[in-house]
Structures are given as C-alpha cells and as structure tokens.
Amino acid sequence: MKKRIKFILLSILMANLGLAQKSSISGFINNTEGETLIGAVIYDQISKKGAITNNFGFYSLKLNTGDSIKLRVSYIGYAVIKKQFSLKSNKRLNFTLHTVTDIKTIDVIAEKFNRKEVSSLKIPAKYISAVPSLTGEVDIMKAYQLMPGVASGAEGSNAIYVRGGSPDQNLFLLDDVPLYNVSHLGGFVSVFDNSAIKETSLIKGAFPAKYGGRLSSVVDIRMKDGNFKEYHGEFGISPLITKLFFEGPIVKDKSSFIFSARRSYIDLFSNMLTRIQYGKGNTAGYRFYDINLKLNQKIKDKDRLFFSFYTGDDKLSGNINFNESDIDMNSSVKAATQWGNDLASLRWNHVYSNNLFSNLTLAYTNYNFRSFFDAYVQQVYLVEDTTVNPLENPEELFKEDTTTASFGNKYDLAVFDYTAKIDYNWYINAKLEINWGGAYISHHYKPGETSAYMKTDSVDIDYAHKDVITNSAEIYFYAESSLQIGKWLFFDIGAHYSLYLVDNELFKSLQPRLSTRLKLSENLKFGASYSKMVQYLHLLPSIDMSSPSDFWVPATGEVPPEEADQFSINLHYLTPDNKYEFTAEAYYKTMTELIEMKQHQSFFGSMESWANKIEKGGIGISKGLEFLAKKNNGKITGWLAYTLSKTERRFENTPINSGNWFPFKYDRRHDISIFLNYDVTKNINLSATWVFTTGSSMTLAGEKFPALDFYVDDFGSYSSKEITEWEFRDAFIYSGKNNYRMPSYHRLDIAAKFTKKKKRGIRTWSFGIFNLYSRKNPYFYFYKKEKETNKMQLYKFSLFPVIPSVGYNFKF
CATH class of the missing domain: 2.40.170.20 (TonB-dependent receptor, beta-barrel domain)
Structure with missing residues (x-):
C-alpha cells in the first residue's frame, strides 16, 4: 500500500515537472510610477499557462524551450500589454502597465486566471475610498x-x-x-x-x-x-x-x-x-x-x-x-x-x-x-x-x-x-x-x-x-x-x-x-x-x-x-x-x-x-x-x-x-x-x-434586593467617629x-x-x-x-x- 501511494505521488510530481526542456521568463511588473503590482497576471495564450506576481511584483513562468510565445500581461484597471516571441533560453522581462479610465477597456482575463482563494477578501482602493464613515476619513x-x-x-x-x-x-x-x-x-x-x-x-x-x-x-x-x-x-x-x-x-x-x-x-x-x-x-x-x-x-x-x-x-x-x-x-x-x-x-x-x-x-x-x-x-x-x-x-x-x-x-x-x-x-x-x-x-x-x-x-x-x-x-x-x-x-x-x-x-x-x-x-x-x-x-x-x-x-x-x-x-x-x-x-x-x-x-x-x-x-x-x-x-x-x-x-x-x-x-x-x-x-x-x-x-440583572453596604459618618465617609446611620445598596441577581x-x-x-x-x-x-x-x-x-x-x-x-x-x- 505504501509503495502504491509513493508511486502515485511520484507520478503526479513527474507529470507536473514535465520531460520537455524548459526555459523561464521572469521579472517584475510595475505601473508607470514604478510601483510594483501585486497579483498581476502574465499569461501565455498559446500554452494556456500563466503566473501571478508575488507581494513584491516578481513573477516566474516556465515554458517549453523553442516554443512560440504569445504573452498577455494584465492587471485589473490597467491596459493590457501583448508580446510575441520565440523562447530560446531563459529570459528576463520587466513590464510597465498604464492605467485606463474607460471601464470597457479593462482586461478581465486577469480576474478569471487569478485563482480565487478560499476565505480571502480584497477590496479595490476605489471602493475603500468611497465607503462613508463617521469621521469623513477613509478607513x-x-x-x-x-x-x-x-x-x-x-x-x-x-x-x-x-x-x-x-x-x-x-x-x-x-x-x-x-x-x-x-x-x-x-x-x-x-x-x-x-x-x-x-x-x-x-x-x-x-x-x-x-x-x-x-x-x-x-x-x-x-x-x-x-x-x-x-x-x-x-x-x-x-x-x-x-x-x-x-x-x-x-x-x-x-x-x-x-x-x-x-x-x-x-x-x-x-x-x-x-x-x-x-x-x-x-x-x-x-x-x-x-x-x-x-x-x-x-x-x-x-x-x-x-x-x-x-x-x-x-x-x-x-x-x-x-x-x-x-x-x-x-x-x-x-x-x-x-x-x-x-x-x-x-x-x-x-x-x-x-x-x-x-x-x-x-x-x-x-x-x-x-x-x-x-x-x-x-x-x-x-x-x-x-x-x-x-x-x-x-x-x-x-x-x-x-x-x-x-x-x-x-x-x-x-x-x-x-x-x-x-x-x-x-x-x-x-x-x-x-x-x-x-x-x-x-x-x-x-x-x-x-x-x-x-x-x-x-x-x-x-x-x-x-x-x-x-x-x-x-x-x-x-x-x-x-x-x-x-x-x-x-x-x-x-x-x-x-x-x-x-x-x-x-x-x-x-x-x-x-x-x-x-x-x-x-x-x-x-x-x-x-x-x-x-x-x-x-x-x-x-x-x-x-x-x-x-x-x-x-x-x-x-x-x-x-x-x-x-x-x-x-x-x-x-x-x-x-x-x-x-x-x-x-x-x-x-x-x-x-x-x-x-x-x-x-x-x-x-x-x-x-x-x-x-x-x-x-x-x-x-x-x-x-x-x-x-x-x-x-x-x-x-x-x-x-x-x-x-x-x-x-x-x-x-x-x-x-x-x-x-x-x-x-x-x-x-x-x-x-x-x-x-x-x-x-x-x-x-x-x-x-x-x-x-x-x-x-x-442584565433579573432581580434585586437590598444589601447592607458600609458604615458611614454624617459626611458619607469612612470614619472612626460614632456611626450615625446604616447605608444600604441594591444588590442584583443575574440569571x-x-x-x-x-x-x-x-x-x-x-x-x-x-x-x-x-x-x-x-x-x-x-x-x-x-x-x-x-x-x-x-x-x-x-x-x-x-x-x-x-x-x-x-x-x-x-x-x-x-x-x-x-x-x-x-x-x-
């Protein structure tokens, strides 16, 4: 049984590693101000493979050496960049994306390719700044x-x-x-x-x-x-x-x-x-x-x-x-x-x-x-x-x-x-x-x-x-x-x-x-x-x-x-x-x-x-x-x-x-x-x-009863003088x-x-x-x-x- 499980895991690993010779495309994706973009998508339209930038805007995509590559680089709210070439060896490519104002031109492949994580939420900056608040401050x-x-x-x-x-x-x-x-x-x-x-x-x-x-x-x-x-x-x-x-x-x-x-x-x-x-x-x-x-x-x-x-x-x-x-x-x-x-x-x-x-x-x-x-x-x-x-x-x-x-x-x-x-x-x-x-x-x-x-x-x-x-x-x-x-x-x-x-x-x-x-x-x-x-x-x-x-x-x-x-x-x-x-x-x-x-x-x-x-x-x-x-x-x-x-x-x-x-x-x-x-x-x-x-x-209390509190003097304070009155307070019973x-x-x-x-x-x-x-x-x-x-x-x-x-x- 153990040998069978090891064989299955090894087969899955080998299938994912692949036997063909590979070359990598890697680099950073930024906007025009130089800000790195987190979660930007670089996608090869021919092989249908892609990658997503990490928290520092870095990506790496490994494809077959010698293949024709048709890259599509996209990020929600930015214009798409397309680049076509033949991959002969490892290649370093940095991309700069430009913002767009026309909502119709926004690429949607990025949203579809980007895997939706279970129990994870992201709110675009546009909506965060629009949420009304008590103080008028964006929060x-x-x-x-x-x-x-x-x-x-x-x-x-x-x-x-x-x-x-x-x-x-x-x-x-x-x-x-x-x-x-x-x-x-x-x-x-x-x-x-x-x-x-x-x-x-x-x-x-x-x-x-x-x-x-x-x-x-x-x-x-x-x-x-x-x-x-x-x-x-x-x-x-x-x-x-x-x-x-x-x-x-x-x-x-x-x-x-x-x-x-x-x-x-x-x-x-x-x-x-x-x-x-x-x-x-x-x-x-x-x-x-x-x-x-x-x-x-x-x-x-x-x-x-x-x-x-x-x-x-x-x-x-x-x-x-x-x-x-x-x-x-x-x-x-x-x-x-x-x-x-x-x-x-x-x-x-x-x-x-x-x-x-x-x-x-x-x-x-x-x-x-x-x-x-x-x-x-x-x-x-x-x-x-x-x-x-x-x-x-x-x-x-x-x-x-x-x-x-x-x-x-x-x-x-x-x-x-x-x-x-x-x-x-x-x-x-x-x-x-x-x-x-x-x-x-x-x-x-x-x-x-x-x-x-x-x-x-x-x-x-x-x-x-x-x-x-x-x-x-x-x-x-x-x-x-x-x-x-x-x-x-x-x-x-x-x-x-x-x-x-x-x-x-x-x-x-x-x-x-x-x-x-x-x-x-x-x-x-x-x-x-x-x-x-x-x-x-x-x-x-x-x-x-x-x-x-x-x-x-x-x-x-x-x-x-x-x-x-x-x-x-x-x-x-x-x-x-x-x-x-x-x-x-x-x-x-x-x-x-x-x-x-x-x-x-x-x-x-x-x-x-x-x-x-x-x-x-x-x-x-x-x-x-x-x-x-x-x-x-x-x-x-x-x-x-x-x-x-x-x-x-x-x-x-x-x-x-x-x-x-x-x-x-x-x-x-x-x-x-x-x-x-x-x-x-x-x-x-x-x-x-x-x-x-x-x-x-x-x-909340459901009932109350009077309870003896403290001895107090005429001024309502603790004192060693003669006691002049008893002080009671309400005691509460909680269910x-x-x-x-x-x-x-x-x-x-x-x-x-x-x-x-x-x-x-x-x-x-x-x-x-x-x-x-x-x-x-x-x-x-x-x-x-x-x-x-x-x-x-x-x-x-x-x-x-x-x-x-x-x-x-x-x-x-």
Missing part, C-alpha cells in the same frame, strides 16, 4: 466590516470580529510586521493612512503556511513603494484630521520614498474652551497622530532594499486648577493617558535565478500604554488658639492654619518584539510552486507597573506593584506547495511548525494547512480548506470595544496558548462578462484555551498578578454561512453581503455562567451589508452603505452571562465626492451623512432608580444621531 477597516464573516463591534468602532473571534485574534501586518493596536479615538479611526497604502487583503480561513500567531484572521497591508519618476503629493482636511502625503524619487529610476503624516486637532478646540471656562494655564484635550516613512532602493536588477517606519500615538490629557475663594481652597488636577505603536523594518529582496526569489526581514515593533493622575489640595481655615486669653486678646483668639493633601497613581505597560525572518519562493514550473521559510521572534512583555501615593499632614502612603517582565522566544518554520493537477484541480498543501519558549517551558505546535480548488466549469469553482492556528499571547481588554488600555500578556505554563481548528467550503461563480460575481461559503471553527476576566476584576490598582485575575481554559464554537454578491462593472457597482452565524463560549468549572455555554458578546445571528457606488460622471461619485445586524448580547439581546442594529450612510482637475492638481470635496435616518441604536443599557416611584428602570443610551461630515483633498 480600510470600515470597508472590511461590510464583508461577510466580519462583524463590527460597538457603534462607530473599527474593531473587527472575524468568524466569532475576538479583536486580539486578528494579525495586522504592515509591510510584514505586526501592529498590536490599530485604533485611534477609542476605535473610531484606524491607524492606517489610506494615502500611503498600496494593497490590502483579509484572510479569514485557509491560511497560507507562512502566517501564524493568531486564530481568526490576517489583515495584510502593503505600503506604497514611492514614485520613481516624479514628485507627487496630497493634502487633506476633515472634521477631525489634517493629513499630508508626499512621494517621489531620491535618485530617478533607482530609489524612491514616501512620507505621510496625520494629526487630529480636537485638542486645539478643547484647550481653548477649557481656558475660557477655567482660566489661563488650564488645558484639557485629546489628540492623535500617525507618521509613515518608506525608502526603496534598487540594487541592480536582482536586489532591492526597503526600509519601512511607522509611529503613532494617542494622548488624552488635562491640567485643571481650581481656586474656591469662598472657602479658601486651592486645588489642581493633572492627568494623562497615552498609548501608541512604533514599527521599523528592513527588507532585502534577492533574485537568485529566474525561478528562485527570497525576502529577508529584520523588524522591531512596540506597543506601550502609560497613564498618570496627580491631585493636590490646599485649604486655609481658622483654628482656635487655646493659649490665648479671649478676654485680654480677643483678636488673637483665632489664627490661620493650612492643610495640604496630595494623591495620585501611575500605570505603565508595554510589549515589544524583535524579528528576523526569511521567505523563499521557488517557481518549479507553471503548475508547481514551493514556498518555505522561517523566523525567530524575541517577545518582551511588561504586563503592568502600578504605583500610588497619598500624602497629608498626618498620612504618608506610598506603594508600588510591578508584574515580572516576561521574555519569551518563538521560532517557526513553514513549507507550502501550490500544485495544479490537470486543468481543473489546484492544491495548497503546507504546514507551520513553531517552538515557543517561556519561563523554561517549551511549547511545540504543528499546524497543518490544506486548501483545494476545483474548477467545475470555466466560471464556477468549488473550494475547501482546513487550518490549524495557535496564538502565543492573550489580550485582556478593559472594556468590550477597542480601548487604549489593551492589556497584552504572554502565553505561559499557567495560561497556555490559544488554539483553533477551522474547516470551510466555498463555491464561487463569475459571469462570463466578469460583470457579476457570487460567493457562498460555510465554516466551522473550534477554539480552546480561551481566557476571560474574572467577575469584578480589573488589572488597574491591584497588587495581584494578572494571571490571578482571569478565568482560563475556555472553549468556543463558531459556525456560519456567508454569501457575497458583487457587481464589478458599469456606472453602478457594489455588493450585498449576508452572514448567518452562531458563536458560543464556555468556561467549565468556573463561576462564569456557572460553567455553561453562553453567547459571545458579538454573536450576531444575522448580519447584512449593502454597498452601492455610483459614478454619475467622471467627476461626481455617489455612494451609500446600509447595515443590519442582530443586536449584541449583554448581561446568566449575556442573557439579554439588544434590539437589532441598522443604519444608512451616504457620501458624495466632487472632483475637479485644477491647474496644479486634482481637487476633491467630500460630503457625508452618518446615520441618515437618525436611528437610535443602543450603545449600552443601564439601570436607574426613579425618584417618584423609587423603582429601578432600564434605560438605553444611544451614542450617534445623524452626523454630517465634510472633507477637502488636493492631489498635486
């Missing part, structure tokens, strides 16, 4: 929230919950380097500046073997390389943000750069209002910024260097002074919360031969969070001087005395990684490609350092707690083969093997990856996949939406790595004219070793280790059906996405829901998204999105976790863009309306006691009514 995360299998979090947030996963289970890569925090403004704006982005993709299943470290998705974002020919720029302003983008050659046709910067200006207005209300020297505000820089250097034709840099930061701060003259009291409060990312990478591309390509990456990434609070109070008051005779010196009976008090706290956490990795692409022939590589990652976690103090005339308290800094090392290797058998069957078979060392404990993980696609006809394809993923870190969010205080901690022997197994099947149909596209997909995912914060626990201000504040060993199941219908061509384009899903979690033998199954907070049974894009004229564009989702789950479903959520957003070519560039005015019919969607619920009836009443809090926005952009 790729808002566009992906409109895709099937991708749920949004709280209203306005750009957090994504992919196939029942949590936000920490998404791997965000910027030029091959992970980013830990991808949100500004509490999740309303992402850190990705669309002006600097060349290509994005979201993988929610059928993960290629080179990816690892997260359970639910990979969001792979590639920055622009920079214009090799001439200088161009872009300036934009919206209700919240001002931004600048600039690119151009350092040495023409040899090196280039891009630079982009964004900054919010909310603090400029809030500081002004604070000074008006509280006086000069008082400030209170919030701001964020992003800076991207990329350098690109060609070294002959076989080598290229890339340097990528990103830094982003948020800061919420206040400095308020109070002077209450009527009671002779002076006080001041200073507070700030600051968080952000830093990223830097150096990448070296090398072409060893016409068939072998490599990329070496050295990278650093960092996420940090810092907060502090300081308060100072000084009060002057009169006290009786018992040494003075009131009859002899009544004017000296009372004298001034001063009391002071100061208190505050400080909190710091950070995580940073150093990475070295190598990736190889070996193009054996038109039907067989092998990719392999590996990496070493040095992880460093600073889970939290807390300090607090209180000083008065009679009290001096100072304490600090510091979690042990945890260092861990991760090594992984991967290999994957992309194999075509005949004309109709494609396989991607691979494995990701990792070693993770922490606290002298070694974790080993073999993660198989399998994906297959079967062409049932020229336009109909069936796909199936299986992936195993392992995650060596955890996130303890302080609140359910994306927040600045994301608390990253490592997997340890006490808190093991999370694991997931996912199966999916896929059916994809593209109409012969490429005008319509339909996709249906089903998935089933299991997750183990999940964690959850213990009830009434917080990682702030506590002397306990983080590992004692969580429940461990949770399991999860997510399953669903996804449908996507797209219209690709014409004046009106867009898509309809629908997801039917169910996600549950369980923490057995814990107090969480008494160890029983409960719905995940963002379990959405139904999720519908509609996006329409209408090119009225060449210069006028209209767009609209409508979303409908089943409401989120939340925990289960996430036992209540909020009402369904729905919203309509619209946008319009007016573009005009000016003497020195292109001007665009953008107008948008968020929540057009002002739907009062619930943000959260709370109980409040009615004064008249003394009964508890449940209230809904809605965050955003109808909100207009306007933006201005100028490209030069």
Whole structure:
C-alpha cells in the first residue's frame, strides 16, 4: 500500500515537472510610477499557462524551450500589454502597465486566471475610498466590516470580529510586521493612512503556511513603494484630521520614498474652551497622530532594499486648577493617558535565478500604554488658639492654619518584539510552486507597573506593584506547495511548525494547512480548506470595544496558548462578462484555551498578578454561512453581503455562567451589508452603505434586593467617629452571562465626492451623512432608580444621531 501511494505521488510530481526542456521568463511588473503590482497576471495564450506576481511584483513562468510565445500581461484597471516571441533560453522581462479610465477597456482575463482563494477578501482602493464613515476619513477597516464573516463591534468602532473571534485574534501586518493596536479615538479611526497604502487583503480561513500567531484572521497591508519618476503629493482636511502625503524619487529610476503624516486637532478646540471656562494655564484635550516613512532602493536588477517606519500615538490629557475663594481652597488636577505603536523594518529582496526569489526581514515593533493622575489640595481655615486669653486678646483668639493633601497613581505597560525572518519562493514550473521559510521572534512583555501615593499632614502612603517582565522566544518554520493537477484541480498543501519558549517551558505546535480548488466549469469553482492556528499571547481588554488600555500578556505554563481548528467550503461563480460575481461559503471553527476576566476584576490598582485575575481554559464554537454578491462593472457597482452565524463560549468549572455555554458578546445571528457606488460622471461619485445586524448580547440583572453596604459618618465617609446611620445598596441577581439581546442594529450612510482637475492638481470635496435616518441604536443599557416611584428602570443610551461630515483633498 505504501509503495502504491509513493508511486502515485511520484507520478503526479513527474507529470507536473514535465520531460520537455524548459526555459523561464521572469521579472517584475510595475505601473508607470514604478510601483510594483501585486497579483498581476502574465499569461501565455498559446500554452494556456500563466503566473501571478508575488507581494513584491516578481513573477516566474516556465515554458517549453523553442516554443512560440504569445504573452498577455494584465492587471485589473490597467491596459493590457501583448508580446510575441520565440523562447530560446531563459529570459528576463520587466513590464510597465498604464492605467485606463474607460471601464470597457479593462482586461478581465486577469480576474478569471487569478485563482480565487478560499476565505480571502480584497477590496479595490476605489471602493475603500468611497465607503462613508463617521469621521469623513477613509478607513480600510470600515470597508472590511461590510464583508461577510466580519462583524463590527460597538457603534462607530473599527474593531473587527472575524468568524466569532475576538479583536486580539486578528494579525495586522504592515509591510510584514505586526501592529498590536490599530485604533485611534477609542476605535473610531484606524491607524492606517489610506494615502500611503498600496494593497490590502483579509484572510479569514485557509491560511497560507507562512502566517501564524493568531486564530481568526490576517489583515495584510502593503505600503506604497514611492514614485520613481516624479514628485507627487496630497493634502487633506476633515472634521477631525489634517493629513499630508508626499512621494517621489531620491535618485530617478533607482530609489524612491514616501512620507505621510496625520494629526487630529480636537485638542486645539478643547484647550481653548477649557481656558475660557477655567482660566489661563488650564488645558484639557485629546489628540492623535500617525507618521509613515518608506525608502526603496534598487540594487541592480536582482536586489532591492526597503526600509519601512511607522509611529503613532494617542494622548488624552488635562491640567485643571481650581481656586474656591469662598472657602479658601486651592486645588489642581493633572492627568494623562497615552498609548501608541512604533514599527521599523528592513527588507532585502534577492533574485537568485529566474525561478528562485527570497525576502529577508529584520523588524522591531512596540506597543506601550502609560497613564498618570496627580491631585493636590490646599485649604486655609481658622483654628482656635487655646493659649490665648479671649478676654485680654480677643483678636488673637483665632489664627490661620493650612492643610495640604496630595494623591495620585501611575500605570505603565508595554510589549515589544524583535524579528528576523526569511521567505523563499521557488517557481518549479507553471503548475508547481514551493514556498518555505522561517523566523525567530524575541517577545518582551511588561504586563503592568502600578504605583500610588497619598500624602497629608498626618498620612504618608506610598506603594508600588510591578508584574515580572516576561521574555519569551518563538521560532517557526513553514513549507507550502501550490500544485495544479490537470486543468481543473489546484492544491495548497503546507504546514507551520513553531517552538515557543517561556519561563523554561517549551511549547511545540504543528499546524497543518490544506486548501483545494476545483474548477467545475470555466466560471464556477468549488473550494475547501482546513487550518490549524495557535496564538502565543492573550489580550485582556478593559472594556468590550477597542480601548487604549489593551492589556497584552504572554502565553505561559499557567495560561497556555490559544488554539483553533477551522474547516470551510466555498463555491464561487463569475459571469462570463466578469460583470457579476457570487460567493457562498460555510465554516466551522473550534477554539480552546480561551481566557476571560474574572467577575469584578480589573488589572488597574491591584497588587495581584494578572494571571490571578482571569478565568482560563475556555472553549468556543463558531459556525456560519456567508454569501457575497458583487457587481464589478458599469456606472453602478457594489455588493450585498449576508452572514448567518452562531458563536458560543464556555468556561467549565468556573463561576462564569456557572460553567455553561453562553453567547459571545458579538454573536450576531444575522448580519447584512449593502454597498452601492455610483459614478454619475467622471467627476461626481455617489455612494451609500446600509447595515443590519442582530443586536449584541449583554448581561442584565433579573432581580434585586437590598444589601447592607458600609458604615458611614454624617459626611458619607469612612470614619472612626460614632456611626450615625446604616447605608444600604441594591444588590442584583443575574440569571446568566449575556442573557439579554439588544434590539437589532441598522443604519444608512451616504457620501458624495466632487472632483475637479485644477491647474496644479486634482481637487476633491467630500460630503457625508452618518446615520441618515437618525436611528437610535443602543450603545449600552443601564439601570436607574426613579425618584417618584423609587423603582429601578432600564434605560438605553444611544451614542450617534445623524452626523454630517465634510472633507477637502488636493492631489498635486
């Protein structure tokens, strides 16, 4: 039996290698600005064989030596290049494609040849920039929230919950380097500046073997390389943000750069209002910024260097002074919360031969969070001087005395990684490609350092707690083969093997990856996949939406790595004219070793280790059906996405829901998204999105009873004086976790863009309306006691009514 299997595998391999003498055509495909094109197609119309460019624009196509070749080079949105010749030996051919404006001339062979990966999504830049948003700022995360299998979090947030996963289970890569925090403004704006982005993709299943470290998705974002020919720029302003983008050659046709910067200006207005209300020297505000820089250097034709840099930061701060003259009291409060990312990478591309390509990456990434609070109070008051005779010196009976008090706290956490990795692409022939590589990652976690103090005339308290800094090392290797058998069957078979060392404990993980696609006809394809993923870190969010205080901690022997197994099947149909596209997909995912914060626990201000504040060993199941219908061509384009899903979690033998199954907070049974894009004229564009989702789950109390709280004095404070009254509070009884479903959520957003070519560039005015019919969607619920009836009443809090926005952009 074993001999028969070996013979079959050898026969398949020999059939794909072929016996005829082969020669290779290889090179890079760029646009007129020198930007490499990812996913461009080079296709021989005679042999019906083709290749697709990799993430750096490189391709390799092996054909029979001596054959007549009729190449067709194409990319969606670009004019086709045709070249005919006789292939006598290995040949190096670089191609430059030109953009086209007439939709009828766009080549569709690229779309048909490009194999549709199972559970993979790509949104063209044209649609990303057209999606309406709350802030008026273009945001790729808002566009992906409109895709099937991708749920949004709280209203306005750009957090994504992919196939029942949590936000920490998404791997965000910027030029091959992970980013830990991808949100500004509490999740309303992402850190990705669309002006600097060349290509994005979201993988929610059928993960290629080179990816690892997260359970639910990979969001792979590639920055622009920079214009090799001439200088161009872009300036934009919206209700919240001002931004600048600039690119151009350092040495023409040899090196280039891009630079982009964004900054919010909310603090400029809030500081002004604070000074008006509280006086000069008082400030209170919030701001964020992003800076991207990329350098690109060609070294002959076989080598290229890339340097990528990103830094982003948020800061919420206040400095308020109070002077209450009527009671002779002076006080001041200073507070700030600051968080952000830093990223830097150096990448070296090398072409060893016409068939072998490599990329070496050295990278650093960092996420940090810092907060502090300081308060100072000084009060002057009169006290009786018992040494003075009131009859002899009544004017000296009372004298001034001063009391002071100061208190505050400080909190710091950070995580940073150093990475070295190598990736190889070996193009054996038109039907067989092998990719392999590996990496070493040095992880460093600073889970939290807390300090607090209180000083008065009679009290001096100072304490600090510091979690042990945890260092861990991760090594992984991967290999994957992309194999075509005949004309109709494609396989991607691979494995990701990792070693993770922490606290002298070694974790080993073999993660198989399998994906297959079967062409049932020229336009109909069936796909199936299986992936195993392992995650060596955890996130303890302080609140359910994306927040600045994301608390990253490592997997340890006490808190093991999370694991997931996912199966999916896929059916994809593209109409012969490429005008319509339909996709249906089903998935089933299991997750183990999940964690959850213990009830009434917080990682702030506590002397306990983080590992004692969580429940461990949770399991999860997510399953669903996804449908996507797209219209690709014409004046009106867009898509309809629908997801039917169910996600549950369980923490057995814990107090969480008494160890029983409960719905995940963002379990959405139904999720519908509609996006329409209408090119009225060449210069006028209209767009609209409508979303409908089943409401989120939340925990509500079913009963209450009065419970004894604390002894308090006449001033409502803890005291050693005589107790004057009993204090009671309402205690609540909960029937289960996430036992209540909020009402369904729905919203309509619209946008319009007016573009005009000016003497020195292109001007665009953008107008948008968020929540057009002002739907009062619930943000959260709370109980409040009615004064008249003394009964508890449940209230809904809605965050955003109808909100207009306007933006201005100028490209030069």
